[in-house]
Amino acid sequence: MAAKLSAVLDVHHCNISYPSDKNQPPHFTSPLRISTKKFTIFCTSSKSPPKTAPGKAESRKRKTPSLSEQLKPLSNTILSDRPNESHQLLSKPKSVWVNPTKPKPSVLSLQRQKRSSYSYNPQIRDLKHFAKKLNDCDPADDAAFQAILEEIPHPPNRDNALLVLNSLRSWQKTLLFFNWIKTLNLFPLETIFYNVTMKSLRFGRQFQHVENLANEMIENGVELDNITYSTIITCAKRCNLFDKAVQWFERMYKTGLMPDEVTYSAVLDVYAKLRKVEEVMSLYERGRASGWKPDPIAFAVLGKVFGEAGDYDGIRYVLEEMKSLGVQPNLVVYNTLLEAMGKAGKPGLARSLFEEMLDSGITPNEKTLTALIRIYGKARWAKDALELWDRMRLNGWPVDFILYNSLLSMCADLGLEEEAERLFEDMKGSESRKPDSWSYTAMLNIYGSGGNADKAMRMFEEMSEKGVELNVMGCTCLIQCLGRAKRIDDLVQVFESSVNGGIKPDDRLCGCLLSVVSYCEGEDVNKVLACLHKANQNLVAFIKSLEEEDTKFENVKQEFKGILSNTAVDARRPFCNCLIDIFRNRNLRERAHELLYLGTMYGLYPGLHTRTEEEWRLNVRSLSVGAAHTALEEWMQTLTKLVQRREALPEVLSASTGAGSHKYSQGLANAFASHAEKLAAPFKLREDKAGGLFVATREDVISWVQSRAASLASIA
DNA sequence: CTAGGGTTAG
Numbered sequence: 001m002a003a004k005l006s007a008v009l010d011v012h013h014c015n016i017s018y019p020s021d022k023n024q025p026p027h028f029t030s031p032l033r034i035s036t037k038k039f040t041i042f043c044t045s046s047k048s049p050p051k052t053a054p055g056k057a058e059s060r061k062r063k064t065p066s067l068s069e070q071l072k073p074l075s076n077t078i079l080s081d082r083p084n085e086s087h088q089l090l091s092k093p094k095s096v097w098v099n100p101t102k103p104k105p106s107v108l109s110l111q112r113q114k115r116s117s118y119s120y121n122p123q124i125r126d127l128k129h130f131a132k133k134l135n136d137c138d139p140a141d142d143a144a145f146q147a148i149l150e151e152i153p154h155p156p157n158r159d160n161a162l163l164v165l166n167s168l169r170s171w172q173k174t175l176l177f178f179n180w181i182k183t184l185n186l187f188p189l190e191t192i193f194y195n196v197t198m199k200s201l202r203f204g205r206q207f208q209h210v211e212n213l214a215n216e217m218i219e220n221g222v223e224l225d226n227i228t229y230s231t232i233i234t235c236a237k238r239c240n241l242f243d244k245a246v247q248w249f250e251r252m253y254k255t256g257l258m259p260d261e262v263t264y265s266a267v268l269d270v271y272a273k274l275r276k277v278e279e280v281m282s283l284y285e286r287g288r289a290s291g292w293k294p295d296p297i298a299f300a301v302l303g304k305v306f307g308e309a310g311d312y313d314g315i316r317y318v319l320e321e322m323k324s325l326g327v328q329p330n331l332v333v334y335n336t337l338l339e340a341m342g343k344a345g346k347p348g349l350a351r352s353l354f355e356e357m358l359d360s361g362i363t364p365n366e367k368t369l370t371a372l373i374r375i376y377g378k379a380r381w382a383k384d385a386l387e388l389w390d391r392m393r394l395n396g397w398p399v400d401f402i403l404y405n406s407l408l409s410m411c412a413d414l415g416l417e418e419e420a421e422r423l424f425e426d427m428k429g430s431e432s433r434k435p436d437s438w439s440y441t442a443m444l445n446i447y448g449s450g451g452n453a454d455k456a457m458r459m460f461e462e463m464s465e466k467g468v469e470l471n472v473m474g475c476t477c478l479i480q481c482l483g484r485a486k487r488i489d490d491l492v493q494v495f496e497s498s499v500n501g502g503i504k505p506d507d508r509l510c511g512c513l514l515s516v517v518s519y520c521e522g523e524d525v526n527k528v529l530a531c532l533h534k535a536n537q538n539l540v541a542f543i544k545s546l547e548e549e550d551t552k553f554e555n556v557k558q559e560f561k562g563i564l565s566n567t568a569v570d571a572r573r574p575f576c577n578c579l580i581d582i583f584r585n586r587n588l589r590e591r592a593h594e595l596l597y598l599g600t601m602y603g604l605y606p607g608l609h610t611r612t613e614e615e616w617r618l619n620v621r622s623l624s625v626g627a628a629h630t631a632l633e634e635w636m637q638t639l640t641k642l643v644q645r646r647e648a649l650p651e652v653l654s655a656s657t658g659a660g661s662h663k664y665s666q667g668l669a670n671a672f673a674s675h676a677e678k679l680a681a682p683f684k685l686r687e688d689k690a691g692g693l694f695v696a697t698r699e700d701v702i703s704w705v706q707s708r709a710a711s712l713a714s715i716a
Numbered sequence: 717c718t719a720g721g722g723t724t725a726g
Contacts (some may be wrong), residue, residue, distance in 0.1 A: 117717070166718045195719040203717060230720040266721045300722040335723045367724040374725070402724050410726065438725065445726080473726050508726095 028709030032278060071391040105568045106290045107283075109258040110203060113226040116192070123162055126153040131167035139172060149180055158187050166198050171204030183199075195227045202235035207244065210235045214248070224255075227598075230263040237270050245270045259289075265298040296322075296330045303333060307340025308657070312349075314342045328360070333580060335367045342375035350375050358656050361433050366400040373403070401433050408442035412449065420446050441474040448481035453490075456481045460494065476509045483516030483535070486525040491516070495531045505535035507571035514539070518581035518626070539575075540565055546583065546591050553594055560598050573604045573622060583625035592630045599627075609635070614651050621658030621692075628657065631676060643705040649698045655683055657692035668692070680704065 121127070128485050130153055139143050157579050161181045170173045178197045182189060194217055201209045212230055217224055229252050236245035243685050249267045252259055259267070262289060271279040280457065284302060299322055307312030315337060322329060329337070336356045341350035354372055356362070362371075369392060376385035389407065389621075392399065404427055411420035424443055427433045440463050447456035456478055463470055470478075475498045482491040495513075499505065513532040517525060533540045542559050545551050564572050576599035583591040599605055608631065621627040634653065642649060655676075657669040669685070669692035676683045682700035686693045696704075 113720080120725065163718080169717080192719055197719095199717070199719060225720095227720045234721065237726075260720090262721045264721085271720090295721095297722045303721075331723095332723050339723075365724090370724045400724085406725055441726070471726090476726095507722090 003078055049711050064490060076582075081096065084216050104336055106258065107286045108290055108292055109266045110228075110291055112260045112262065115118045115227075119159070121159050123154045123160060124163065127160055127163050128167060129153075131164045133162070134173055134177070135167075135169050139170060142176070145173065145176055146180075149177070156181060158190075159212050162192065162196065163192065168200065171201045171209070174200035175209065189220075189222065191223050191225055191228060194222060195225075195231060198231045198235065202231055202238065205235070207235050207239040207241055210228075211244070222439040224252075224257070226257070226260045226263050229257070229259065230266045233263065233266045233270065237266070237273060242270055242274055258611040259300070261292060261295065264292075265294070265301055267296060268301045268587060271300050272308075274566045275305070275308055277305050277309055277311070293325055294327070295331045296327060299327065300333045300336045302583065303340050307336065307343045310344045312341075312344040312346055315344060329357070331357075331362050331365060331368070334362065334367070335371060338368060338375070339371045342378070347375050347379040347381055347384075364397055366398050366403045369397060369399070370403045370406045372407050373410050377406075377413035380414060382414045382416070385414060386416075401436075402432055405438040405442065408439055409445070412442045412445035413463050415446070415450060417446055417450055417452075435468070437469050437471050437474065439476065440468055441471060441682070444474045444477040444481075448477035451481065453481050453485035453487055457490065470501065470503065472498075472503050472506055472509055474510045475503055479509070479516070480512050483512070483520070483528070486520065487522070488516075488527050491530060492527050495534075498532060507536075507568040507575075510536045510539060511571050514575060514578040514582070517543075517587060518578050518624075538566070543579070543582065546579075546588070547586075556594055557598055560595070561602070564602055564604075572602075573599070576604050577624035577627045580630055581624050584626040584630065589630070589633075592626065593634060596627060596634065612648070613631060616653050618655040620668065620672065621656060623668070625668060628668060629675050632672070632679075636679065636681060639701060640705045640708070644709070649701065651698050653683075653696045653698065653701055655694040657694070659691045680708075700703075 117330055124554065130148075130151070133148050134145065139558075152160075152164075156164075165174065165177055166182070168177055174197055178193065181193070191212045194213055198210050198213055201213070210232055214224065214228065216222075217228070229248060232248045233245045236242065236248065245267070246530065249259070249263070249270075252263070265284070268280055268283055271283065280302065284294070285296070287298075299318055302318045303315060305490075306312075319329075334335060334353065338350050338353055341347070341353060346492065350372060354364070354368070357368075369388070372388055373385060376382075391397070404423065408420055408422055411417070411423070420443065424439065426434060427435050427439060440459055441460050446457055447453075447459065460470070460478055461524065463474075475494065478494055479491055482488070482494060506562075510532060513528055516528050520528060527544070529540055542563055545559060546556065563575070567575055576595060580592045580595045580599075583589070583595065596605075600608055605622065607619055608623075610619060618631060620631055623631060635655075639649070639653070655672065659669065672692075672694065673685060676694065682696040682704045683694035684696065686695050
């Protein structure tokens, strides 16, 4: 979709044609055009805005540039070339207008469209009853519907028809009723009739019907107003037809209608859905420059955009902007920003924002609490998570099914087995919140990561008894657990029944099988490999070829590259880690070194080795035990060469293993310590520092290398 | 869903 929209922006909409409409007012005189000029003040270089490409000259001749044309110079000259400056620029919107004598160009109407008020309809009871009959009739039976229509209790005049139209539920019936009114031809169908019908169609995600009605309005000379356009735009958005949404927005300007803030923020959200941060900001800035004081909904859209980009500066910008405009965030804005904080990896700031929200007198809802619980779980902030859970109960804050499941997942993240069991039992006892596949997955995750294979298997059996389907994540948790318990026959059985039950193994499941291969022995290896073969043939073929002594490095490289490029980004490093472990455990260390080399080359271990003048550090926190051993050996070899060549070393050499924040983490620090001991390497754990840091001085390393060289020499 | 815009789960 994103590609589609950018294509639309690039071709400047030359190919869009609308039905002729004669009754349109004259085009607006370029509400946005001035901005091209205006924005040159933001350019630090003295260059003028980029020239339009020759092929696009024609579209420039139009009286009113399309929105995309107007956006383009902006994003070319300012935003996309200097992404880091954008916030700095955006934080000073008031500086945009250098010449106060010129009127501000307007991109939106500061006045919201007025709605006509309904007058009381004395026939309301009869007509509601009639509408109910229409709603209740068999949707497949058109004849029955027609028959009921004939029995309308009062004449279908304007007000009566409107009332019924508003009361129909399904889009099919709304459309049938609308067409019936049209054929009766008792009064002209005004805009509101189209708007009400479109709203119903939008509910049914029927964009084609909506667009047909819009074109009919144009043909019949019925005015399209802001309500029409915002309904069309949001309908296109819900149907993921973003290019259509933009087309209709641009049509407003072309026909001389100015969007109000509702239509405008609907379009902001279109660009937000496309993750076009620059376009969102440029629209926002233009709106601001037109004197718009955005309301909380517009800020919620901005917050979402930055959250999805994980852009903390952007989130802060939204908060500051609201503050400086005196806009008080509402519940939805807080929810959006909290979630954004989570995506930007700022649990502490999420926590303080939540407190700020409470201080301002807003009561959290299910979404607020789901977001926070999830953030604390992912951050492994057990204390805050449990505290929040207590407060939820104490204050009687609202809870729903998703929140229950999120609490279970949080327990899985934190290894809170008892709490999860209690909650799970609660859910079973309730009528409305029976555990579903999400709930069972969380339980499988808890038992799986806790190594409790019996309880995990009991969950698995219970699921099939209750008819709750296992999903791929639950399957992965279970297989991981059975693998660790060395219950390989059970593992095979679970895998096969899952695949037969329709689960499509994903890369995470393959990674899980691969890790089981790395630590099991004998015939078990082949059993697991047979499962893996069903999920990913290439991976098994790759392992087989690495086992062959005469497979050349160049072939390893090509095959591994092929494997990685077919693997989800998140699963690439785990794959490489497991493969290294597999070959270390089989005493094929050379293969392990090759794989680590290739993994580093393909960017799976960024920052594996970092250097400053004083310190060189090996960062193995994202490595498996075998990969960490391999990396340490590799590093020692390198250091040995450097010492022998009498090259300069920094004062401090260190290795960082990470503390292993997960309750069940394998203890990379311990494994590393024992390996260093085996090599008699002089790395000592710094007890005073958190996060598993092993440190050696330059002198220790030099003397260690020399003594090793001496002992090797004496053996020779 | 009483004509229009924004927020919940591996």
